[in-house]
Amino acid sequence: MSELILEGIYKDFPTHRVVDGITLTIPQGCFYSLLGPSGCGKTTTLRMIAGFDEPDRGLIKLAGRTLNGLRPYERPVTTVFQSYALFPHLTAAENVAFGLRRRKDPDTAKKVRDALELVQLSAKADRLPAKMSGGERQRTALARALVLEPELLLLDEPLSALDPALRKQMRVELKELQARVGITFLFITHDQEEALSLSDRIAVMHQGRIEQMGSPQEIYLTPATRFVAGFLGAVNWVGDVGVRPELTRISRERPPSGMRVKESTVSSAMFLGDCFRVEAQTAAGQSLVAQIAHGLGQFERGERVHLWWDPSDEMALPE
Amino acid sequence: MKRLLPLYVIAIYAFLHVPLLILCGFSFNSSKFTVWEGFSLVWYEAMWNDGALAEATLNSLVIAVVSTVVATAVGTLGAYGLWKKNSRLLSGSMYLSLVTPEIITGIAMLATFQWAFRYLHLQLGMTTVILAHVTFSMAYVLLVVMARLRTADPALEEAALDLGATEWQAFRLVTLPMLKPGIAAAALLAFTVSFDDYVITALVAGVDSETLPMVLYAMARRGANPVVSAISTVIFVGLGLLIVVSERLQKA
Amino acid sequence: MMRLRAFFLLPAWAFTLLLFLAPMGIIVVYSLQTKGVYGGVGEPWTFENYVRLFDPLYGVILLRSFAMAGAATFGCLVLAFPLALYISRSGTRKTLLLNLVMLPFWTSFLVRTYAWMFLLRDTGLINSMLFGMGLINEPLPLLYNDGAVVVGLIYGYLPFAVLPLYSNLERLDKGLLEAAADLGAKPWEAMLHVVLPLTAPGMRAAGVLVFIPSLGAYLTPDLLGGGKSMMIGNLVQNQFTSARDWPFGSALSLGLMAVVMLLLWALLRRDGEEML
Numbered sequence: 001m002s003e004l005i006l007e008g009i010y011k012d013f014p015t016h017r018v019v020d021g022i023t024l025t026i027p028q029g030c031f032y033s034l035l036g037p038s039g040c041g042k043t044t045t046l047r048m049i050a051g052f053d054e055p056d057r058g059l060i061k062l063a064g065r066t067l068n069g070l071r072p073y074e075r076p077v078t079t080v081f082q083s084y085a086l087f088p089h090l091t092a093a094e095n096v097a098f099g100l101r102r103r104k105d106p107d108t109a110k111k112v113r114d115a116l117e118l119v120q121l122s123a124k125a126d127r128l129p130a131k132m133s134g135g136e137r138q139r140t141a142l143a144r145a146l147v148l149e150p151e152l153l154l155l156d157e158p159l160s161a162l163d164p165a166l167r168k169q170m171r172v173e174l175k176e177l178q179a180r181v182g183i184t185f186l187f188i189t190h191d192q193e194e195a196l197s198l199s200d201r202i203a204v205m206h207q208g209r210i211e212q213m214g215s216p217q218e219i220y221l222t223p224a225t226r227f228v229a230g231f232l233g234a235v236n237w238v239g240d241v242g243v244r245p246e247l248t249r250i251s252r253e254r255p256p257s258g259m260r261v262k263e264s265t266v267s268s269a270m271f272l273g274d275c276f277r278v279e280a281q282t283a284a285g286q287s288l289v290a291q292i293a294h295g296l297g298q299f300e301r302g303e304r305v306h307l308w309w310d311p312s313d314e315m316a317l318p319e
Numbered sequence: 320m321k322r323l324l325p326l327y328v329i330a331i332y333a334f335l336h337v338p339l340l341i342l343c344g345f346s347f348n349s350s351k352f353t354v355w356e357g358f359s360l361v362w363y364e365a366m367w368n369d370g371a372l373a374e375a376t377l378n379s380l381v382i383a384v385v386s387t388v389v390a391t392a393v394g395t396l397g398a399y400g401l402w403k404k405n406s407r408l409l410s411g412s413m414y415l416s417l418v419t420p421e422i423i424t425g426i427a428m429l430a431t432f433q434w435a436f437r438y439l440h441l442q443l444g445m446t447t448v449i450l451a452h453v454t455f456s457m458a459y460v461l462l463v464v465m466a467r468l469r470t471a472d473p474a475l476e477e478a479a480l481d482l483g484a485t486e487w488q489a490f491r492l493v494t495l496p497m498l499k500p501g502i503a504a505a506a507l508l509a510f511t512v513s514f515d516d517y518v519i520t521a522l523v524a525g526v527d528s529e530t531l532p533m534v535l536y537a538m539a540r541r542g543a544n545p546v547v548s549a550i551s552t553v554i555f556v557g558l559g560l561l562i563v564v565s566e567r568l569q570k571a
Numbered sequence: 572m573m574r575l576r577a578f579f580l581l582p583a584w585a586f587t588l589l590l591f592l593a594p595m596g597i598i599v600v601y602s603l604q605t606k607g608v609y610g611g612v613g614e615p616w617t618f619e620n621y622v623r624l625f626d627p628l629y630g631v632i633l634l635r636s637f638a639m640a641g642a643a644t645f646g647c648l649v650l651a652f653p654l655a656l657y658i659s660r661s662g663t664r665k666t667l668l669l670n671l672v673m674l675p676f677w678t679s680f681l682v683r684t685y686a687w688m689f690l691l692r693d694t695g696l697i698n699s700m701l702f703g704m705g706l707i708n709e710p711l712p713l714l715y716n717d718g719a720v721v722v723g724l725i726y727g728y729l730p731f732a733v734l735p736l737y738s739n740l741e742r743l744d745k746g747l748l749e750a751a752a753d754l755g756a757k758p759w760e761a762m763l764h765v766v767l768p769l770t771a772p773g774m775r776a777a778g779v780l781v782f783i784p785s786l787g788a789y790l791t792p793d794l795l796g797g798g799k800s801m802m803i804g805n806l807v808q809n810q811f812t813s814a815r816d817w818p819f820g821s822a823l824s825l826g827l828m829a830v831v832m833l834l835l836w837a838l839l840r841r842d843g844e845e846m847l
Contacts, residue, residue: 073752327653
């Protein structure tokens with residue numbers, strides 16, 4: 001089994017501890033995301049797996065082999081960098097061939113052709129990075145890393161440099177690509193939507209620690225901490241429980257019995273295109289948000305309404 | 320490679336600095352020969368009592384100061400003029416004069432002076448040296464000040480004009496103060512290249528206006544002479560002080 | 572506006588026209604004339620002086636000048652590249668280390684050249700030390716040869732090579748080195764296949780900036796070569812002084828200028844955008 005295991009990884013920077021005891025296992029062939037805000041230690045974790053930084057303590061094992069102490073060029077791991085780090089003096093094909101040439105691979109030409117085809121870049125093989133679009137650069141970076149058939153591919157926020165439309169398209173392509181090549185992907189991101197839509201499993205990081213690991217649904221629906229709940233989406237906090245705005249209903253009539261109800265006054269109603277976002281104030285002055293579909297009526301500022309939800313949708317997370 | 324590189328770098332720094340340090344060190348040697356025999360200031364005394372040397376130093380200082388003042392003024396105005404509207408002929412000539420081998424600049428100027436003297440009753444001397452020095456150090460000034468201007472925001476002067484300043488006032492009250500550090504650096508550079516120049520100076524100096532580099536050259540040619548080491552040390556320390564003082568002044 | 576600008580440029584134009592462009596013009600005129608009986612110049616007009624540039628008698632000196640300038644350039648690049656690489660990776664000490672490279676440059680060129688005479692001459696420090704240690708009986712002929720001149724040129728122009736290489740390496744994206752390592756390149760392979768190709772513009776600039784002053788050097792071969800190791804600059808000086816052949820000296824000067832301008836033109840044409 002070629003799984004990646006991190007065991008008790010610590011890393012200190014001169015001013016503070018960046019990675020504070022991370023332990024996790026990534027199964028073979030998994031699309032695994034490290035999700036967290038900037039500065040949470042996710043990039044440092046990736047750099048330690050790639051070999052650019054060494055952990056102060058802890059073990060990094062891939063397929064049973066300890067990677068600690070190995071130089072980046074000795075590890076069966078490749079990276080798609082946030083900036084892509086394409087060699088500006090080399091064409092797309094030459095960038096892809098770079099690693100194969102270091103290995104003196106006899107099939108370099110064929111492998112380069114196949115890799116470029118895999119990312120649909122065959123027509124741009126002779127382009128220099130300066131003449132490529134953002135998406136083409138990204139595909140080149142992917143092909144360059146995949147062509148070496150690594151046991152693990154690291155992706156450091158690879159979509160963040162793209163414009164929103166292209167980002168959504170590349171998300172689909174990335175997911176398909178991973179399914180096709182079957183290589184384990186470790187994906188670093190601060191975008192929860194990206195992590196939720198792409199991953200088989202997610203680890204949410206905060207201040208150098210892993211707050212929760214699980215499937216996207218588990219993480220989103222049953223967050224282990226308030227941080228995780230809040231980082232993955234908006235939450236209405238009512239005392240020790242929270243509920244997501246899209247699970248919060250709003251009505252003028254009295255809701256069915258068994259529901260948790262809050263009498264409120266609408267303070268703002270916004271049309272967001274795919275839904276309405278209604279903000280209302282309870283008598284206690286608490287602000288709650290409901291995100292409702294078009295068919296569920298329109299509400300005016302100042303209107304008295306009932307905000308309610310099913311208690312089974314509540315996330316019980318004491319402060 | 321990680322361990323070799325620092326060693327290599329130390330060796331290069333040694334290559335750069337050790338020859339000068341040794342030279343300075345031996346100026347305090349009591350022996351005339353390059354064997355250390357004890358500390359002594361005898362060569363500094365000899366330097367101090369050398370009348371020709373003093374005269375040459377004075378000449379060099381006068382030439383350097385005058386040509387620095389003129390070259391800095393001419394170069395700064397020129398850089399400003401070129402910044403407003405580039406003249407490829409003028410800026411091209413400036414760059415060209417910077418890369419022209421000194422010996423060629425020197426003989427070309429000599430030829431020009433001699434040609435002019437057929438019509439004017441003048442001769443080679445301090446004046447021709449100063450003219451030559453202004454010409455070559457002006458190019459350095461222009462280059463340094465232009466580099467500074469390239470980072471300047473043209474909107475500042477436009478704002479001044481907009482607020483009612485004349486063009487001259489905009490230059491004097493807005494651009495010139497901003498250029499001060501660049502002008503100071505340019506002047507320092509002009510001073511050192513002028514004070515240091517031998518090749519051009521020797522060609523256009525004529526017979527009775529010897530400069531310090533000319534005396535040094537003659538002594539160096541003649542053979543080992545610890546007085547040269549003493550003079551070198553003084554120049555080394557003097558220029559070092561000048562740089563430190565000017566940096567301090569710029570920061571203050 | 573126009574009047575103010577003209578007034579600002581006037582002094583610079585005056586000096587440039589009268590003391591740079593006019594002198595160059597006079598050299599052009601002289602180069603096409605004939606040496607007079609008493610050393611002056613006069614008619615007939617001729618191209619003879621340019622033809623003489625290819626005379627084997629001078630060809631040796633020209634070739635030697637190119638070879639020595641080439642050797643100095645090579646030496647400077649070999650010394651400057653690792654130095655610039657090291658400085659560009661030195662974090663907060665960068666400025667200090669760069670200033671240390673520039674420091675000798677602020678001293679008099681004559682003093683710097685004399686320092687090498689002091690070390691290399693027959694009674695110089697190196698020979699005295701070797702003699703004192705009993706390693707030699709006769710002084711080694713270290714001064715007044717091509718090697719001494721090349722060392723002097725390298726010593727004189729090393730900063731010209733360090734600065735462009737440093738600014739090139741400084742701009743180099745460190746992520747590219749990580750990417751190379753990530754793709755399996757050992758440090759020396761990353762150096763050869765990534766850093767070196769991407770530093771080519773800095774190398775070219777450094778090379779030209781050292782080669783030009785080395786080719787036109789006068790003082791260094793004069794003092795360290797001592798007449799035994801003449802370069803073009805010394806030949807030019809010779810024609811204007813002892814040989815009193817101004818037309819040939821002028822043609823020689825213009826030939827040298829042509830090489831200098833050609834090199835600069837080639838550099839700017841290729842890397843002009845990156846440099847300006």
